[in-house]
Amino acid sequence: MKISTKGQLATAMALATLGLIAAMIWWANTEVHEADQQRRQTSEIAQALNDLRMVSFEYILHRTERARRQEEEVAQRLQRMLAAHPIHGPAQAEVLADLREHTQSTHRLFGEFRAGTAAPQPGLPVDEATRRFEAQLSSRLLILQQESLAAALRLGDYATARINAAQQRVVAVIAAGLLLMALTTIGGALLISRSVLRPIARLEQATREVAAGNWGFKLDIGSADEIGQMARHFDAMTQALRDSFAQIEHSNRELAALNKEIEAFSYSVSHDLRGPLRSMDGFSLALLEDYGDKLDDEARDSLQRIRNASQRMGRLIDELLGLSRVTRAELSLRTVNLSEMVREIADGLDKQQPDRKVRWEIADGITVQADRSLLQIALQNLLENAWKFTGKTEHPVIRVGQQRHNGETECFIADNGVGFDMAYANRLFGAFQRLHHESEFAGTGIGLATVQRIFRRHGGSIRVQARPGEGATFYFSLKEHPHERLEQGHPAG
Amino acid sequence: MSDSNKVILLVEDSPDDVTLTLRAFKRSHLMNPICVVRDGIEALDFLFAREAYADRAALPLPELVILDLKLPKLDGLGVLKTIRADERTQLLPVVILTSSKEEQDLITGYSLGANSYVRKPVDFAEFLEAVKVLGLYWLMLNQTAPQRTPQ
Numbered sequence: 001m002k003i004s005t006k007g008q009l010a011t012a013m014a015l016a017t018l019g020l021i022a023a024m025i026w027w028a029n030t031e032v033h034e035a036d037q038q039r040r041q042t043s044e045i046a047q048a049l050n051d052l053r054m055v056s057f058e059y060i061l062h063r064t065e066r067a068r069r070q071e072e073e074v075a076q077r078l079q080r081m082l083a084a085h086p087i088h089g090p091a092q093a094e095v096l097a098d099l100r101e102h103t104q105s106t107h108r109l110f111g112e113f114r115a116g117t118a119a120p121q122p123g124l125p126v127d128e129a130t131r132r133f134e135a136q137l138s139s140r141l142l143i144l145q146q147e148s149l150a151a152a153l154r155l156g157d158y159a160t161a162r163i164n165a166a167q168q169r170v171v172a173v174i175a176a177g178l179l180l181m182a183l184t185t186i187g188g189a190l191l192i193s194r195s196v197l198r199p200i201a202r203l204e205q206a207t208r209e210v211a212a213g214n215w216g217f218k219l220d221i222g223s224a225d226e227i228g229q230m231a232r233h234f235d236a237m238t239q240a241l242r243d244s245f246a247q248i249e250h251s252n253r254e255l256a257a258l259n260k261e262i263e264a265f266s267y268s269v270s271h272d273l274r275g276p277l278r279s280m281d282g283f284s285l286a287l288l289e290d291y292g293d294k295l296d297d298e299a300r301d302s303l304q305r306i307r308n309a310s311q312r313m314g315r316l317i318d319e320l321l322g323l324s325r326v327t328r329a330e331l332s333l334r335t336v337n338l339s340e341m342v343r344e345i346a347d348g349l350d351k352q353q354p355d356r357k358v359r360w361e362i363a364d365g366i367t368v369q370a371d372r373s374l375l376q377i378a379l380q381n382l383l384e385n386a387w388k389f390t391g392k393t394e395h396p397v398i399r400v401g402q403q404r405h406n407g408e409t410e411c412f413i414a415d416n417g418v419g420f421d422m423a424y425a426n427r428l429f430g431a432f433q434r435l436h437h438e439s440e441f442a443g444t445g446i447g448l449a450t451v452q453r454i455f456r457r458h459g460g461s462i463r464v465q466a467r468p469g470e471g472a473t474f475y476f477s478l479k480e481h482p483h484e485r486l487e488q489g490h491p492a493g
Numbered sequence: 494m495s496d497s498n499k500v501i502l503l504v505e506d507s508p509d510d511v512t513l514t515l516r517a518f519k520r521s522h523l524m525n526p527i528c529v530v531r532d533g534i535e536a537l538d539f540l541f542a543r544e545a546y547a548d549r550a551a552l553p554l555p556e557l558v559i560l561d562l563k564l565p566k567l568d569g570l571g572v573l574k575t576i577r578a579d580e581r582t583q584l585l586p587v588v589i590l591t592s593s594k595e596e597q598d599l600i601t602g603y604s605l606g607a608n609s610y611v612r613k614p615v616d617f618a619e620f621l622e623a624v625k626v627l628g629l630y631w632l633m634l635n636q637t638a639p640q641r642t643p644q
Contacts, residue, residue, distance in 0.1 A: 271563050271592040274615055278592075279509035282617040286516060307616075314615030325596075 003195050003225045010188045017180045024173040031166035034086075039159035041085055045099070046152040048078045053145045056110060060138045068114060075107045085155075092158050095151050102148040106141060113137045199227040206234060215242040259328060270321050274314060281310040319446040322377070326453050331371045333458075338366040338411060341376060342400045345383045358390060363401040366411060368478050370458055378454040381447040382413045382474055389417035389472065405475065414473035419466040428464060451476075499556035499632055501527045504536040504572065505590075506564050513617065514559070514590075517624035525632060528555065533567025536560070537575055540582055554585055557631045560607075562591040562598055570601055577606040586631055 052074045059067035082100050087093045116133060199221050209217040215238060221231035284303045292300060339362055346360045368375070383398070390396035399414040420428075429452040455462045459479035466472035501518075505511050511529050518527060530536045536558075537543070542550040558576070562569035569589060576582045588609040589602045602610050611627060614620050 267593065267598075274592045274613070275507055275510065277615045278513065278613060278617070278620070281615055282509070282513040282516070282620070285617040286513075311616050 001225065003191070003227065006191050006195070006225075007188075010184055010191065014181055014184045017177045017184070021174055021177040024170055024177075028166045028170040032163050035159045035162040035166065038086065038088070038162070039156055041081065042152055042156040042159055045078065045081050045085070045155065046149060048074055048081060049145060049149045049152055052078060052106070053142070053149075056106075056138075056141055056145065059110075060113070060134075060141075071107075071110055075103065075110070078103050088158065088162065092155065095154050095158070099148055099151045099155070102144050102151065106144045106148065109137060109141045109144065113141065195223065195225055196227065199223070199231065203227070203231065203234065206238075210238050210241070215245060262324065262328070266321055266324055269317065273317055277310040277314050277317075281307050281314075284310070316446070319450070323446055323450045323453065326374060326377065326450050326457070329371070329374060331374070331457060333369050334372060335367055336370045336372050336375055338368050338370075338375070338379070339364050339400070341379055342383065342413075345376075345380055346398070349383065349387050353387075356387075356391070356396070358387065358396045358398055361397065361399040361401075366400075366402045368411070370478050374454045374457065378451045378476075379413075381451045382476075385447065385474075386413055386415035386417065386472075389419075390415050391417070393417050393471075405477075408477055410475045410477040412473050412475045414471065416471040419468050419471045421468050422466060425464055425466065429462070499525050500553075501525050501632075502536065502539060502555040502558045503527050503529045504533070504558065504564065504569065505529065505561045506531050507561075510561070510613070513620065514624065517617075517621045518628065520621055521625040521628050523624075523628040523632065525556070525628075532565040533569065533572040535566075536564075536572050537567070540576065540585075541579070554582065556586070558585060558587045559590050559627075560587055562589060562593055562602070570598075570605060573602070573605045573607060588627060588631065590627075 052071065055067050055070040055074055058064065059071060079100075082096060082103065085096055087096060113134065116130065116137065202219060202221065206217055206219050217238065219231040219235050221228050284306045287295075288300060288303050295303075342362050343360075346362065350356075350358070386398045390398065393416055395416075397416050400412070401414075402409060402411050404410075429448050452462050455476050455478065460477040462474060462476040464472055464474050501523075503511065503514060505514065515527060515529075518525075528539065530539050535545075539546045539549065540554065540558075542548075542552075560569045560572060564572070567575075569591065573587055573589070576585055576587060583606075586608045587606070588611060589598075589607045590611045590613060591598070592613050599610055609627070609631075611623050614623065
């Protein structure tokens with residue numbers, strides 16, 4: 001059965017109990033009200049009986065016409081009241097019947113008494129027999145009236161008993177209702193504990209297990225209710241996760257194998273492709289050295305061209321391998337002082353070509369989160385470019401700094417070298433793309449492709465602003481804290 | 494210039510590289526006899542005076558081993574491992590001379606106990622310079638550990 005059905009049942013039961021209690025209270029109220037009315041009627045009857053006795057006495061003592069009329073009146077009122085009195089139960093009916101009979105008898109007796117005492121003249125002596133008869137009648141009358149009064153009091157007792165019974169029943173029903181409600185509450189609590197809390201605790205444990213990497217965890221809650229359904233969905237979900245995880249692992253293994261293959265390929269490229277180049281260069285030089293005096297200028301020039309080409313291809317192979325290494329290298333992010341790194345590279349360039357006078361303007365204290373060796377390669381490339389392309393500038397200046405751009409911090413390397421037409425800017429970062437002739441500025445055209453790949457691997461980017469004859473500025477950004485983003489698997493506690 | 498009794502063992506499979514290396518030595522005025530072997534197994538046979546080199550048993554070990562990494566049969570790192578594992582040769586100076594610029598080869602080479610790691614540049618002039626420095630250091634300046642002759 002579903003939890004919601006169970007819950008609805010429990011609610012219905014509680015509501016029914018409440019309804020029952022309410023109905024009982026309403027019934028008891030009516031009952032008490034009726035009984036109270038009955039008691040009032042009874043006391044009125046008793047009052048009337050009392051009146052009847054008083055007027056009867058009065059008549060017996062004074063025999064006034066007024067008393068006689070009053071007796072008539074009271075007797076009739078009494079008859080009406082008795083007739084109107086509601087009947088509850090056979091005992092009450094019996095008492096009422098007695099009362100009615102008594103009243104009638106009393107009235108009849110009173111009638112006899114009146115008839116017997118109507119004749120004598122005032123002032124004349126009444127004979128003994130008559131007096132005895134009168135006394136007898138009046139005493140019978142009084143006894144009857146006394147009995148009636150007793151019966152009326154008994155009627156009153158019945159009403160009281162009815163009130164008490166109603167009260168007792170109300171107490172019993174309320175007690176039963178409360179018991180029922182207590183049972184319903186306990187049942188509800190048990191229901192919540194067994195069908196909700198316990199499975200939820202298991203579910204909670206399951207989510208923790210799965211979060212901790214125990215993919216094999218199964219809930220197996222067999223119940224047909226909502227939680228059972230949820231548990232089945234959960235199991236299906238972990239199963240799906242397990243499957244996709246296995247798939248990812250499989251792809252990862254394939255990728256790792258592929259990576260190994262590429263590495264092996266690079267290795268053999270590095271080793272085997274350079275061998276023949278070495279021979280070409282070495283033996284050309286040997287020719288030049290050993291037979292140089294026997295060769296004419298053209299032959300020597302040709303040999304020199306062979307050497308140059310071999311060396312250029314050697315550089316190309318190296319840079320291509322560098323590019324592939326940059327792609328494959330594992331990032332190890334640290335806080336790196338970019339200003340210091342730039343200054344070291346600048347010093348190196350100054351020492352390499354001491355005849356060149358380049359003014360360096362390097363901002364202090366620039367730090368970034370980056371892989372040190374990759375950043376070194378990128379900066380080396382960018383600064384060498386700046387150095388190279390200011391080679392024909394009269395007062396070369398290379399500036400390195402930091403600025404805000406679109407809410408992000410970015411670094412820049414600006415030179416006042418030859419620059420280039422921005423129309424070619426999109427070709428700049430592709431491998432083997434060159435904007436200048438080899439004869440003007442040497443290079444392989446792989447450097448900037450490597451640089452871009454390095455910044456992309458850091459989650460950052462690089463862009464360029466340039467004008468022919470006015471220099472170029474490279475702006476680059478690294479994700480501010482990429483390592484935090486990677487390690488946010490668990491929320492900080 | 495140098496003590497010409499000090500033999501150099503060159504382990505190199507490419508005949509071109511052998512020629513060029515020998516030329517570089519000659520041009521650097523290093524007169525030491527250079528023995529050339531073409532693969533890793535041959536290199537070990539030479540060092541431990543086995544098989545074709547059994548007659549070397551009475552001769553001292555070479556002063557220096559110049560080792561290429563990519564070799565037939567047994568590669569340079571395998572040769573180096575065997576050299577360092579044997580007490581007769583564990584102190585022998587070994588210089589790796591190779592095309593490979595792979596960081597991993599460098600790390601493995603040094604961790605297996607290579608004394609130097611020199612990359613063969615394409616430019617022969619640079620290569621010449623490297624060989625000159627190498628010869629100067631290992632054959633003239635460096636004081637090697639006392640030799641142990643193989644029995």
